[in-house]
Amino acid sequence: MRHFAQLPAAERRRLFALPPLEFARTADPATLAVGLGATLYMPGTRPRLADDLQRLALLGVLSAVICLEDAIGDAEVADAERNVVAQLRDCAARPGAVPLVFVRVRRPEQIPALVEALGADAHILSGFVLPKFTDLNGAAFLDALADTAAEHEHxxxxxxxxxxxxxxxxxxxxxxLSGIRALLAKHRSNILAVRLGATDFAAAYGIRHGPTLTVYDVGVLADVITDVVNLLGRADGSGYVVTGPVWEYFTPDLDGLYRETALDLANGLIGKTVIHPRHLPVVHALMVVTAEEYADAMDILKSNGEDWGARASSYGNKMNESKPHRAWAERVLSRAAAFGVAAENIGVDDLRQAQTST
Known part of the structure:
Protein backbone atom coordinates (compact mmCIF):
# COMPACT_ATOMS: atom_id res chain seq x y z
CA MET A 1 0.00 0.00 0.00
CA ARG A 2 1.21 3.51 -0.77
CA HIS A 3 -0.36 6.95 -0.62
CA PHE A 4 -0.63 8.76 -3.95
CA ALA A 5 -0.01 5.49 -5.82
CA GLN A 6 -2.98 6.35 -8.04
CA LEU A 7 -0.95 9.20 -9.61
CA PRO A 8 1.25 8.62 -12.66
CA ALA A 9 4.92 8.11 -11.83
CA ALA A 10 5.93 11.31 -13.61
CA GLU A 11 3.44 13.29 -11.54
CA ARG A 12 4.77 11.83 -8.30
CA ARG A 13 8.30 12.81 -9.34
CA ARG A 14 7.11 16.38 -9.94
CA LEU A 15 5.26 16.67 -6.64
CA PHE A 16 7.61 14.98 -4.19
CA ALA A 17 11.17 15.53 -3.08
CA LEU A 18 10.73 12.24 -1.20
CA PRO A 19 7.76 10.09 -2.25
CA PRO A 20 5.58 8.20 0.24
CA LEU A 21 6.95 4.82 1.23
CA GLU A 22 5.11 1.58 0.62
CA PHE A 23 3.83 -0.26 3.69
CA ALA A 24 2.28 -3.67 4.14
CA ARG A 25 -1.24 -4.31 5.38
CA THR A 26 0.43 -6.31 8.16
CA ALA A 27 2.82 -3.52 9.16
CA ASP A 28 3.22 -2.64 12.83
CA PRO A 29 0.34 -0.60 14.31
CA ALA A 30 2.47 2.54 14.64
CA THR A 31 3.10 2.57 10.88
CA LEU A 32 -0.50 1.75 10.00
CA ALA A 33 -1.91 4.35 12.38
CA VAL A 34 0.01 7.21 10.79
CA GLY A 35 -0.80 5.91 7.31
CA LEU A 36 -4.58 5.66 7.73
CA GLY A 37 -5.08 9.03 6.08
CA ALA A 38 -8.66 9.97 5.21
CA THR A 39 -10.73 7.08 6.57
CA LEU A 40 -13.97 6.81 4.62
CA TYR A 41 -17.09 5.67 6.48
CA MET A 42 -19.88 3.76 4.72
CA PRO A 43 -23.12 2.30 6.10
CA GLY A 44 -23.27 -1.49 6.23
CA THR A 45 -26.51 -1.45 4.25
CA ARG A 46 -24.87 -0.38 0.98
CA PRO A 47 -25.73 -3.06 -1.59
CA ARG A 48 -22.47 -2.82 -3.60
CA LEU A 49 -19.88 -2.61 -0.84
CA ALA A 50 -17.43 -4.89 -2.64
CA ASP A 51 -17.55 -2.67 -5.74
CA ASP A 52 -17.28 0.44 -3.59
CA LEU A 53 -14.18 -0.79 -1.77
CA GLN A 54 -12.36 -1.58 -5.01
CA ARG A 55 -13.38 1.77 -6.52
CA LEU A 56 -12.18 3.63 -3.44
CA ALA A 57 -8.81 1.90 -3.56
CA LEU A 58 -8.35 3.17 -7.12
CA LEU A 59 -9.09 6.71 -5.87
CA GLY A 60 -6.38 6.48 -3.22
CA VAL A 61 -8.42 5.51 -0.15
CA LEU A 62 -6.23 3.38 2.12
CA SER A 63 -8.65 2.87 5.02
CA ALA A 64 -12.41 2.40 5.18
CA VAL A 65 -14.94 1.73 7.92
CA ILE A 66 -18.19 -0.15 7.34
CA CYS A 67 -20.65 1.04 9.95
CA LEU A 68 -23.17 -1.16 11.76
CA GLU A 69 -23.81 1.48 14.40
CA ASP A 70 -25.11 5.05 14.05
CA ALA A 71 -25.06 5.07 10.24
CA ILE A 72 -27.93 2.55 10.07
CA GLY A 73 -31.29 2.26 11.75
CA ASP A 74 -31.90 -0.10 14.66
CA ALA A 75 -34.25 -2.23 12.55
CA GLU A 76 -31.60 -2.66 9.85
CA VAL A 77 -28.87 -4.29 11.94
CA ALA A 78 -29.52 -7.95 11.09
CA ASP A 79 -29.84 -7.28 7.36
CA ALA A 80 -26.75 -5.08 7.45
CA GLU A 81 -24.73 -7.79 9.16
CA ARG A 82 -25.69 -10.30 6.49
CA ASN A 83 -24.90 -7.78 3.77
CA VAL A 84 -21.48 -6.95 5.23
CA VAL A 85 -20.50 -10.61 5.44
CA ALA A 86 -21.66 -11.35 1.89
CA GLN A 87 -19.99 -8.27 0.44
CA LEU A 88 -16.69 -8.83 2.25
CA ARG A 89 -16.60 -12.48 1.16
CA ASP A 90 -17.20 -11.31 -2.40
CA CYS A 91 -14.45 -8.73 -2.04
CA ALA A 92 -11.99 -11.28 -0.63
CA ALA A 93 -12.56 -13.51 -3.65
CA ARG A 94 -11.78 -10.80 -6.18
CA PRO A 95 -8.39 -9.78 -7.55
CA GLY A 96 -7.32 -6.20 -7.00
CA ALA A 97 -6.48 -4.01 -4.04
CA VAL A 98 -8.88 -2.83 -1.35
CA PRO A 99 -8.30 -0.42 1.55
CA LEU A 100 -7.69 -1.53 5.10
CA VAL A 101 -11.20 -2.56 6.15
CA PHE A 102 -12.66 -2.04 9.62
CA VAL A 103 -16.19 -2.70 10.84
CA ARG A 104 -17.82 -0.42 13.37
CA VAL A 105 -19.89 -2.64 15.63
CA ARG A 106 -22.59 -1.91 18.18
CA ARG A 107 -21.98 -4.73 20.64
CA PRO A 108 -18.95 -6.83 21.63
CA GLU A 109 -20.62 -10.08 20.54
CA GLN A 110 -20.74 -8.86 16.95
CA ILE A 111 -16.95 -9.17 16.73
CA PRO A 112 -16.71 -12.99 17.02
CA ALA A 113 -19.96 -13.45 15.11
CA LEU A 114 -18.76 -11.51 12.07
CA VAL A 115 -15.33 -13.17 12.01
CA GLU A 116 -16.94 -16.60 12.36
CA ALA A 117 -19.34 -15.82 9.52
CA LEU A 118 -16.50 -14.67 7.27
CA GLY A 119 -14.59 -17.90 7.89
CA ALA A 120 -11.55 -18.23 5.66
CA ASP A 121 -12.28 -14.78 4.22
CA ALA A 122 -11.72 -13.05 7.57
CA HIS A 123 -8.31 -11.95 6.31
CA ILE A 124 -10.14 -9.12 4.51
CA LEU A 125 -10.70 -7.52 7.93
CA SER A 126 -8.02 -5.40 9.58
CA GLY A 127 -10.04 -4.82 12.71
CA PHE A 128 -12.99 -3.16 14.39
CA VAL A 129 -14.09 0.32 15.42
CA LEU A 130 -15.47 0.36 18.96
CA PRO A 131 -18.18 3.00 19.57
CA LYS A 132 -19.09 4.98 22.69
CA PHE A 133 -15.90 3.68 24.27
CA THR A 134 -15.41 4.21 28.01
CA ASP A 135 -13.42 2.60 30.77
CA LEU A 136 -16.59 0.76 31.85
CA ASN A 137 -17.78 -0.77 28.57
CA GLY A 138 -14.46 -0.92 26.74
CA ALA A 139 -13.07 -4.05 28.38
CA ALA A 140 -15.83 -6.24 26.90
CA PHE A 141 -15.06 -4.96 23.38
CA LEU A 142 -11.29 -5.40 23.74
CA ASP A 143 -11.59 -8.85 25.32
CA ALA A 144 -13.89 -9.97 22.50
CA LEU A 145 -11.41 -8.69 19.93
CA ALA A 146 -8.39 -10.33 21.59
CA ASP A 147 -10.19 -13.65 22.11
CA THR A 148 -11.45 -13.70 18.52
CA ALA A 149 -8.01 -12.89 17.11
CA ALA A 150 -6.45 -15.69 19.17
CA GLU A 151 -9.11 -18.26 18.29
CA HIS A 152 -8.91 -17.60 14.55
CA GLU A 153 -5.16 -16.89 14.50
CA HIS A 154 -5.87 -13.66 12.68
CA LEU A 177 -10.21 9.52 30.15
CA SER A 178 -7.81 8.33 32.84
CA GLY A 179 -9.72 5.05 33.03
CA ILE A 180 -9.66 4.71 29.25
CA ARG A 181 -5.92 5.31 29.25
CA ALA A 182 -5.36 2.57 31.83
CA LEU A 183 -7.59 0.14 29.92
CA LEU A 184 -5.91 0.81 26.57
CA ALA A 185 -2.48 0.30 28.15
CA LYS A 186 -3.48 -3.29 29.03
CA HIS A 187 -4.32 -3.94 25.36
CA ARG A 188 -1.67 -1.75 23.72
CA SER A 189 -0.63 -4.32 21.11
CA ASN A 190 -4.21 -4.39 19.75
CA ILE A 191 -4.80 -0.61 19.69
CA LEU A 192 -4.31 1.03 16.32
CA ALA A 193 -5.59 4.56 16.94
CA VAL A 194 -8.09 6.51 18.99
CA ARG A 195 -10.91 8.15 17.03
CA LEU A 196 -12.95 11.19 18.09
CA GLY A 197 -16.74 11.24 17.85
CA ALA A 198 -17.34 14.99 17.60
CA THR A 199 -20.89 14.48 16.29
CA ASP A 200 -21.89 12.72 19.51
CA PHE A 201 -20.08 15.35 21.57
CA ALA A 202 -22.04 18.11 19.85
CA ALA A 203 -25.31 16.18 20.20
CA ALA A 204 -25.00 16.35 23.99
CA TYR A 205 -25.53 20.11 23.71
CA GLY A 206 -27.78 20.30 20.67
CA ILE A 207 -24.96 21.86 18.64
CA ARG A 208 -24.05 21.49 14.98
CA HIS A 209 -21.48 23.75 13.35
CA GLY A 210 -21.98 24.71 9.70
CA PRO A 211 -19.66 23.97 6.77
CA THR A 212 -17.90 27.32 7.08
CA LEU A 213 -16.82 26.62 10.67
CA THR A 214 -14.72 23.90 12.33
CA VAL A 215 -14.95 21.90 15.53
CA TYR A 216 -12.30 24.24 16.93
CA ASP A 217 -14.71 27.18 16.61
CA VAL A 218 -17.12 25.45 19.01
CA GLY A 219 -15.86 25.90 22.55
CA VAL A 220 -17.11 22.70 24.17
CA LEU A 221 -15.79 20.61 21.27
CA ALA A 222 -12.37 22.26 21.24
CA ASP A 223 -12.23 21.83 25.01
CA VAL A 224 -12.84 18.08 24.94
CA ILE A 225 -10.43 17.50 22.02
CA THR A 226 -7.74 19.28 24.04
CA ASP A 227 -8.27 16.94 26.99
CA VAL A 228 -8.37 13.80 24.83
CA VAL A 229 -5.02 14.71 23.27
CA ASN A 230 -3.64 15.65 26.68
CA LEU A 231 -4.37 12.24 28.19
CA LEU A 232 -4.29 9.89 25.20
CA GLY A 233 -2.02 11.57 22.63
CA ARG A 234 1.18 12.16 24.56
CA ALA A 235 4.54 11.84 22.83
CA ASP A 236 6.28 10.16 25.77
CA GLY A 237 5.56 6.61 24.59
CA SER A 238 2.32 6.28 26.54
CA GLY A 239 0.10 7.89 23.92
CA TYR A 240 -1.66 6.79 20.75
CA VAL A 241 -2.37 8.27 17.36
CA VAL A 242 -5.54 10.32 17.72
CA THR A 243 -7.38 10.89 14.45
CA GLY A 244 -9.36 13.95 13.40
CA PRO A 245 -13.16 14.01 13.81
CA VAL A 246 -15.56 13.43 10.95
CA TRP A 247 -16.16 16.06 8.29
CA GLU A 248 -19.85 15.57 7.60
CA TYR A 249 -20.64 17.98 4.74
CA PHE A 250 -21.07 17.16 1.06
CA THR A 251 -20.83 20.79 -0.01
CA PRO A 252 -18.42 21.51 -2.90
CA ASP A 253 -16.85 24.38 -0.95
CA LEU A 254 -14.19 22.63 1.11
CA ASP A 255 -12.65 25.67 2.82
CA GLY A 256 -13.99 24.49 6.18
CA LEU A 257 -12.41 21.08 5.68
CA TYR A 258 -9.09 22.74 4.80
CA ARG A 259 -9.13 24.77 8.00
CA GLU A 260 -10.29 21.94 10.23
CA THR A 261 -7.70 19.46 8.95
CA ALA A 262 -4.93 22.05 9.34
CA LEU A 263 -6.09 22.65 12.91
CA ASP A 264 -6.23 18.89 13.52
CA LEU A 265 -2.53 18.70 12.67
CA ALA A 266 -1.71 21.74 14.77
CA ASN A 267 -3.47 20.12 17.74
CA GLY A 268 -1.64 16.80 17.48
CA LEU A 269 -4.17 14.79 15.43
CA ILE A 270 -3.37 12.93 12.22
CA GLY A 271 -5.74 11.39 9.68
CA LYS A 272 -9.45 12.16 9.53
CA THR A 273 -12.85 10.53 9.24
CA VAL A 274 -14.59 11.51 5.99
CA ILE A 275 -17.85 10.56 4.28
CA HIS A 276 -17.24 11.40 0.61
CA PRO A 277 -14.36 10.70 -1.81
CA ARG A 278 -14.11 14.43 -2.62
CA HIS A 279 -12.75 14.97 0.90
CA LEU A 280 -9.80 12.69 0.23
CA PRO A 281 -7.59 15.05 -1.86
CA VAL A 282 -7.83 17.81 0.74
CA VAL A 283 -6.95 15.62 3.72
CA HIS A 284 -4.10 13.81 1.98
CA ALA A 285 -2.65 17.01 0.54
CA LEU A 286 -2.46 18.50 4.03
CA MET A 287 -0.84 15.35 5.43
CA VAL A 288 2.16 15.69 3.10
CA VAL A 289 5.21 17.11 4.88
CA THR A 290 6.46 20.39 3.46
CA ALA A 291 10.06 20.81 2.39
CA GLU A 292 10.56 23.30 5.22
CA GLU A 293 9.11 20.99 7.88
CA TYR A 294 11.34 18.17 6.67
CA ALA A 295 14.47 20.36 6.69
CA ASP A 296 13.76 21.47 10.26
CA ALA A 297 13.09 17.92 11.43
CA MET A 298 16.29 16.61 9.89
CA ASP A 299 18.34 19.45 11.41
CA ILE A 300 16.92 18.63 14.84
CA LEU A 301 17.37 14.86 14.60
CA LYS A 302 20.92 15.08 13.26
CA SER A 303 21.94 16.05 16.78
CA ASN A 304 21.64 12.35 17.81
CA GLY A 305 20.56 13.41 21.27
CA GLU A 306 23.32 15.97 21.65
CA ASP A 307 22.13 19.07 23.44
CA TRP A 308 23.24 21.91 21.21
CA GLY A 309 20.58 24.24 22.53
CA ALA A 310 18.93 26.52 19.98
CA ARG A 311 19.91 27.35 16.40
CA ALA A 312 18.38 29.23 13.54
CA SER A 313 16.65 26.96 11.06
CA SER A 314 18.19 26.43 7.64
CA TYR A 315 15.33 28.59 6.28
CA GLY A 316 16.43 31.39 8.60
CA ASN A 317 12.89 32.13 9.80
CA LYS A 318 12.61 30.30 13.10
CA MET A 319 14.50 28.78 16.02
CA ASN A 320 15.04 25.02 16.31
CA GLU A 321 15.87 23.54 19.70
CA SER A 322 17.56 20.17 20.05
CA LYS A 323 15.51 18.92 23.01
CA PRO A 324 12.02 20.51 22.99
CA HIS A 325 11.50 19.97 19.25
CA ARG A 326 12.76 16.40 19.05
CA ALA A 327 9.39 14.65 19.54
CA TRP A 328 7.86 16.95 16.92
CA ALA A 329 10.66 16.10 14.49
CA GLU A 330 10.18 12.37 15.00
CA ARG A 331 6.46 12.73 14.25
CA VAL A 332 7.25 14.72 11.12
CA LEU A 333 9.48 11.91 9.83
CA SER A 334 6.74 9.35 10.53
CA ARG A 335 4.29 11.43 8.53
CA ALA A 336 6.90 11.91 5.78
CA ALA A 337 7.30 8.14 5.46
CA ALA A 338 3.54 7.71 5.03
CA PHE A 339 2.68 10.76 2.91
CA GLY A 340 5.99 11.93 1.46
CA VAL A 341 7.82 15.25 1.42
CA ALA A 342 6.66 17.86 -1.08
CA ALA A 343 9.09 19.33 -3.57
CA GLU A 344 10.32 22.82 -2.72
CA ASN A 345 7.76 24.80 -4.71
CA ILE A 346 4.82 22.43 -4.31
CA GLY A 347 1.95 23.48 -2.07
CA VAL A 348 -1.30 22.02 -0.77
CA ASP A 349 -3.29 23.20 -3.78
CA ASP A 350 -0.84 21.51 -6.17
CA LEU A 351 -1.19 18.24 -4.29
CA ARG A 352 -4.97 18.47 -4.14
CA GLN A 353 -5.37 19.33 -7.82
CA ALA A 354 -3.08 16.48 -8.86
CA GLN A 355 -5.40 14.02 -7.13
CA THR A 356 -8.61 15.48 -8.51
CA SER A 357 -7.33 15.56 -12.08
CA THR A 358 -6.25 11.92 -12.16
Missing part, protein backbone atom coordinates in the same frame (compact mmCIF):
# COMPACT_ATOMS: atom_id res chain seq x y z
CA UNK A 155 -4.51 -10.33 14.00
CA UNK A 156 -7.23 -7.77 14.62
CA UNK A 157 -6.72 -4.12 15.52
CA UNK A 158 -9.05 -1.88 17.50
CA UNK A 159 -9.94 1.75 17.02
CA UNK A 160 -11.95 2.88 20.05
CA UNK A 161 -14.11 5.96 19.51
CA UNK A 162 -14.10 8.46 22.34
CA UNK A 163 -17.55 10.05 22.07
CA UNK A 164 -19.58 9.30 25.18
CA UNK A 165 -21.38 11.74 27.47
CA UNK A 166 -18.96 10.80 30.25
CA UNK A 167 -16.17 12.35 28.18
CA UNK A 168 -17.95 15.49 26.98
CA UNK A 169 -19.30 16.32 30.45
CA UNK A 170 -16.67 18.22 32.40
CA UNK A 171 -17.41 16.67 35.81
CA UNK A 172 -16.69 13.11 34.60
CA UNK A 173 -14.24 13.75 31.77
CA UNK A 174 -10.83 13.42 33.38
CA UNK A 175 -11.73 10.36 35.44
CA UNK A 176 -13.19 8.67 32.35
Missing amino acids: PLLAMPVVESAEVIHKETRLDT
